[in-house]
Amino acid sequence: MFKDNPLLQQLKQQIKDSLPTAEGQVKATERGFGFLQCEGNKSYFITPAQMKRVMHGDKVSGVIRDGSDGKQSFEPEKLVEAGVDEFIGQIHLNRDGRPAVIPDHPLINFPINAKVNKQISEKLAKQDWVVAKMLRHPLNDRGFYCEIQKFIAKSDDQFARWKATTARHHLAWDAPADLDEYTLAQESLERRDITDVEFFTIDSESTLDMDDALNIEKTDDGWQLLVAIADPSAYITPENPLEKTAKERGFTLYLPAHTVPMLPAHLADELCSLHPEQKRPTLCARIAIDNNGQLSSETEFFAAWMQSKHRLNYDNVSSWVESDGKSDWQPQSDSLATQLKELQAMTAQRTAWRKENAIVFADRPDYSFDINPDGSVADIHCEPRRIGNRMVEEAMIAANISAAKTLNDHFGFAVFNTHAGFDESKIAQVEEIVKQAGIEMTSEELMSFDGFCKLRRLLDDEQMTYLDLRLRKFYSFSEYSAQAKPHFGLGEPCYGTWTSPIRKYGDLLNHRLLKAMLLNEQAQSPLDEELSVHLGECRRAHKFAERNMGDYLYSEFYRHHLKERGIEHGQLFDVTRGGLKVRINETGAVAFVPATKVHAVKDQLNCDSDNGKVFINGECKYQLGDELSVKVCEVKQNGSSLIAELV
Known part of the structure; x- marks a missing residue:
């Protein structure tokens, strides 16, 4: 009796209009929930139920609700910009035999119902690789829906992943066709x-x-x-x-x-x-x-x-x-x-x-x-x-x-x-970093050709690996x-x-x-x-x-040889809020060491991404350029990434 009551509907709308709103980008997680990342590093929790209405990378707006536990969560209402348009994926067959596509993305692992473009002549089977285009979004229409527009490779093709990678970046897979014959051009140039x-x-x-x-x-x-x-x-x-x-x-x-x-x-x-x-x-x-x-x-x-x-x-x-x-x-x-x-x-x-x-x-x-x-x-x-x-x-x-x-x-x-050397928009940060290292150079000098060369030669001569790695992210x-x-x-x-x-x-x-x-x-x-x-x-x-092919092949190699790899040595080349990135010397693979595997007590650990250092109880334990011993303990296959722990 209350379902279609106009007064009740009006009251609900008034309550909704009084709620605070936010706009930002959806960041999914592997565990089903997500976050809305807003400007100023402000973020809001998105429940697994609400995540079914959005996709990783979507730019959306909506309301912020207070939960019974006192924590705030975000409820999406409007799609500002879709995070996914055309994508690469593999065929999934629903129970009724109708096709769907699972995007090849580490944070989008659900099948999207699909129709097949009539120009595709291949008979599509489970796990075949295709190119699809999004047609519908739950915030605009009834659920996610896409069209399969191009066939890439059969699931048992040994080069399926290679072909999918070239298709993802809109690159050719085959060599250009040879001409029937080649003749030397008529040139007046004497040889x-x-x-x-x-x-x-x-x-x-x-x-x-x-x-x-x-x-x-x-x-x-x-x-x-x-x-x-x-x-x-x-x-x-x-x-x-x-x-x-x-x-x-x-x-x-x-x-x-x-x-x-x-x-x-x-x-x-x-x-x-x-x-x-x-x-x-x-x-x-x-x-x-x-x-x-x-x-x-x-x-x-x-x-x-x-x-x-x-x-x-x-x-x-x-x-x-x-x-x-x-x-x-x-x-x-x-x-x-x-x-x-x-x-x-x-x-x-x-x-x-x-x-x-x-x-x-x-x-x-x-x-x-x-x-x-x-x-x-x-x-x-x-x-x-x-x-x-x-x-x-x-x-x-x-x-x-x-x-x-x-x-x-x-x-x-x-x-x-x-x-052009350093990115001009980041030169103030560069000046401060080199100043902290005891090098007195103005922004104008750092942006000049002679000044940049002077700094680079100093970094090489003094083997200043830490400073070198810190500055690389500021290059144009x-x-x-x-x-x-x-x-x-x-x-x-x-x-x-x-x-x-x-x-x-x-x-x-x-x-x-x-x-x-x-x-x-x-x-x-x-x-x-x-x-x-x-x-x-x-x-x-x-x-x-x-890089994508390398990441995939590294994950394949470690997946098959994980038990026999043992302790490996590598260089710490990046520090993020979530952990450390280490390049393994023997294979060239990049392994991620989560913060939880760096130090067990979260409140005692500070992964300072701005300065490229890791502090435990206020003391610097690791910094960019350090040689670390690690053991790869997990392979995230869909994400083509390696998880390691410090030894």
């Missing part, structure tokens, strides 16, 4: 015949797209370094259909056990790749480097036909150099051995010069996964960056610096790689620019790459500018704001995809 020069390549054993070869000679004043770079622009003109593909992809994507090339395989791995004893079109740079490691102000660029004589790999070259020539592997000729020794000597001088005048970051190991035929992880290998890697790296940095300066002097534009992102701007991260006033045109679209564009310069032709800047943003977004998507 020198330097096929008699003893070039060599140094790459990984598995590399197919070899895009750089080297030759080096000792001179009275230092060295003459000859760098030959594969020239795909000899086949791909701006009108070629592959131009659009290369532009859209931006880069070659490197995932564990799977590479997605920017260019078709036959072009990248055969026609352009600098295989030994194969005549190839290249762009070359002849660079003079003095005995102190300083680059000459003048570099000669020219187009050429070249023919690499030796294919070498990093491990063999490194072992030979590090053992002073006493390794099992030996150079194929005395002249090659002489070149490798001179490249080593040049690398030492260039590194020393850059440490003094630019910036050299410390070597960090790479990690590789051995993948079984079923997609599981057999093993993880730590691969330190050895002298062979550094020798090639120094040669490529020298070539890129020279090209950037030459193009800037000639045209006043190119595709430049830039980095690197960008692409048509105008020359400093690259603070490298300590170079002008930097642009051209040494990987098979793998980077920006390098391909710089090749065309170098050719226009050699022909003394007029040219327009190939990089506008739209393309600059696009390449930046592509690069970030690649990094996120690589």
Whole structure:
């Protein structure tokens, strides 16, 4: 009798209107409840019942109610902005056989009823991977509802997770289709015949797209370094259909056990790749480097036909150099051995010069996964960056610096790689942090190129790991620019790459500018704001995809080998309010140590995320950069994360 009573309804509305309101973002938890995160770090509890009406990431508004226990809770009423629109997930079949989709998200683990787009021809089965789009939300309509818009992979596909990862970041999975035939573009550019020069390549054993070869000679004043770079622009003109593909992809994507090339395989791995004893079109740079490691102000660029004589790999070259020539592997000729020794000597001088005048970051190991035929992880290998890697790296940095300066002097534009150092909006915090460390530098000095380089060199020279890790979160992102701007991260006033045109679209564009310069032709800047943003977004998507796959494979590996791993050692690289993040030295995996596993008494523990320190009873026990011993004790499979405890 009271259900439809208008007076009762009016009274309820009046009570509701008198309640305080809030707006914020929904943060879900694994245990079913959640929180509304508002501005100023204010948060309100959301009960499991109310969480069924919202989703992690939703921006909502609603009312705050007082509970019988005296605690406040939030009740959502209006959807301001949905946290999920398009998403990746796996098929779930309801009891009646109708499909639903479970999002691939650590905090969204319930099935969302779905309809299937008519364009999907595959017969969908349980746990198949798909792309879905949200159509309805409980705050606007009857429950959650989505449409399955694209099929990704069958559940038993060994690369299902790889394909889902590329789909999540809107990246291609397959190599571009090869053209029926490739012909050299009609160019008026004269190519020198330097096929008699003893070039060599140094790459990984598995590399197919070899895009750089080297030759080096000792001179009275230092060295003459000859760098030959594969020239795909000899086949791909701006009108070629592959131009659009290369532009859209931006880069070659490197995932564990799977590479997605920017260019078709036959072009990248055969026609352009600098295989030994194969005549190839290249762009070359002849660079003079003095005995102190300083680059000459003048570099000669020219187009050429070249023919690499030796294919070498990093491990063999490194072992030979590090053992002073006493390794099992030996150079194929005395002249090659002489070149490798001179490249080593040049690398030492260039590194020393850059440490003094630019910036050299410390070597960090790479990690590789051995993948079984079923997609599981057999093993993880730590691969330190050895002298062979550094020798090639120094040669490529020298070539890129020279090209950037030459193009800037000639045209006043190119595709430049830039980095502005610290984020300007956070510079006051940076100034305070360095001041606390006993370093007196003003905001203006810290934002300047010279000031940033001075600070970076100080951090490296004094091995100030704690301060280094604290400051990293204040760095700005690197960008692409048509105008020359400093690259603070490298300590170079002008930097642009051209040494990987098979793998980077920006390098391909710089090749065309170098050719226009050699022909003394007029040219327009190939990089506008739209393309600059696009390449930046592509690069970030690649990094996120690589990180996501790495996190998943780490969780797979530890899930199968948890009992046998034992105690591991790693570096503390981040402190959050909830605990510590440790990078394990042996595998490269990131493990999270919850605060409850740092110290049992909550009131005695302070995880100070702002200062990167952990205090127990007011005493600093751990700080960024500390080497810690941990044991991984749990794998959160859906979240692709590792939980560890301190040992």
